[in-house]
Amino acid sequence: MTTSDLVGLRIKTVRRQRGLSQAQLAHPELSDSYVSLIESGKRTPTPAVLELLAQKLDCSLSYLINGVTAEQMEDIELSLGYARMALENGEVAEARNRFAELLADNNLTGLTSLRQDTEFGLALATEACGDSDEAIAILQRLQGEDVPAERKIEIAIALCRVYRQSNRLTEAVEIGERILCGPNRPAWSDPLVELGATLLAAYLVRGDHLRARQFAAELLDAAETLGTPRALAAANWNAAFTADHTGHREEALVFAERALALTSETDDPRLLARMRTAYAQLKHRARPQDAASLLDHLNQAVQVQEESPTSVIDRALALTELAQVLFVTGDVDKALEHGHAAEEILTDTGVSHVPSTQLLLGLAHSARGEAAEAGRHLRKICEALESVPPSYASARSWYATAETLEDIGDTEAGVEAYQRALACAGL
Missing domain, CATH: 1.25.40 (Serine Threonine Protein Phosphatase 5, Tetratricopeptide repeat)
Known part of the structure; x- marks a missing residue:
């Protein structure tokens, strides 16, 4: 059934429950023939007409449009918010259960956008739980649906990443190149640069280092054209990752320092904390003799993550990197203290x-x-x-x-x- 059919059926059902004829519902603002066309799905009512009918039928506008009451809609959105929060905080098993429970709610069936949001969240939580095959299956189903352009890119990013992590590198590259390297590639945007970064990682894992360095340069050019901090930070960081992966570690530090400076200009302390940790890891590899100079970066990262709801994975990474730096500088006791703190979470x-x-x-x-x-x-x-x-x-x-x-x-x-x-x- 189409959306118009469903809306018409709900109007007809409630009208009959209220004991009204089509003429009584229509009078005086509408004609009974127009109400008949709406109920049969042959006319799509305007928002103003829907609001009028909801008032005359003494039911919520939300119910006529979506098949759920305003209270049910509020419950669904609240449940979805809790599931997203659990995922963001690294409580991946809890998040997976919450998304799955929400999908089992029959009230979500007719809410296409919210249902797709929930399925995408379930895919990410499933991936985080280590079940790559199931995550891929969910993402492939979503990929076959009519979804907004930005969500389509988010699905491609996730699929490319999960394929890469599952060592299905040909499929990972195909997903990214289908969007970014085809004749009808959209204009560059922040999400497309992030998809490019994910594709770049697949090139590196596949061992295609020449293509990776070429593509890293393309992403930098695209980010410079966009000029947004998000794109510039992502492109510079992935140029750093590529340079590090191909043995150009001093060059990698230059790109990483740019990325860190760009990230510090944003209003996202959690992203900055993750970037500080990643920068410390890179510099530790490039200049192990300078390990002590990284302590400030890592202490700041740990402090920010303790004060904000970051994921347990991010907190553990920061604590572990701090412990590793302390270990190589000879402070074994402090290293164990922070290492065990990471283990506990x-x-x-x-x-x-x-x-x-x-x-x-x-x-x-x-x-x-x-x-x-x-x-x-x-x-x-x-x-x-x-x-x-x-x-x-x-x-x-x-x-x-x-x-x-x-x-x-x-x-x-x-x-x-x-x-x-x-x-x-x-x-």
């Missing part, structure tokens, strides 16, 4: 997203001669990675775990972890 799912926390704890306990405790943390990573689908990211986690196991003297477990890394990389 991570769920079992979070361990697979932030294995570096357990790696740091393993190394720090090993440095204090606590081999059993070090081994416990490394086994926790292995258990978490068992349930993670094979991908480039999981291969890196297995490899880092193998190196750490080797460092603490557990050669047998280290060899097994190296084998798992090779298997995840398809070797």
Whole structure:
């Protein structure tokens, strides 16, 4: 049934419940024939006519348009808000349950826009829970629907990202290139630059470094043309990521510092905190001898995240990076303090997203001669990675775990972890 059919059916149903004829409902503002055409779905009433009919029928305008009362609509929007908040705060299992419960509500069936918002949220929460196949299935369903242009790009970004994380690199590249490299590419916008950044990461993971560097330059040009802080920060950060990935670490620092400066001009403290953490990670790799200079950046990032509802993953990353810097500068006790603080806020799912926390704890306990405790943390990573689908990211986690196991003297477990890394990389 079309929207007009549904609206007409609701008007007809309520009119009969009220014991009114079409002529009585129409009089004096409308003709009974016009009401008949509306009820049969042959005419689409204007907003003014719908409001008039709602008043005459003593029902809510929301019910005539959407099939739900104003109170039901408020409940749906409130539930959707809670689900989004849970996802934003890193409570991914809770978010997934809330989105799924909302989709099971029959009142959502006729609310196409809200239903699509809920399904998209469910896809993101499902991805965050590590269920890539189900996330892809949801996103593919949404991709086949008539959705607004901006949501279409958001779906493409998510699909490109999940395909890349699942090591389905050909599909990841196809999703991005279909929009960005076709003859009818839309004019550059902030969301399109973000899609470009996601495609760029797929090129890097695929090993197409030449194309990645060319595309990073294209994104920088596009961002300069747009001139928006969001696009400029994203393009500069991804140019930094590309330069770092291809071994140009000093060049990467230049781009990263620009991105950090641009982000500091925005009114998004949480984004700035994430950027500070990412910058510290990059600089730590490029200039390990300057690790102590990163403490201010990381302390600020941790402080902002403690004062705002950031995701547990972001908080754990900042605390872990701070712990790693403290560890390499010789403050093992402080490193353990922050490492255990990161561990406390991570769920079992979070361990697979932030294995570096357990790696740091393993190394720090090993440095204090606590081999059993070090081994416990490394086994926790292995258990978490068992349930993670094979991908480039999981291969890196297995490899880092193998190196750490080797460092603490557990050669047998280290060899097994190296084998798992090779298997995840398809070797």
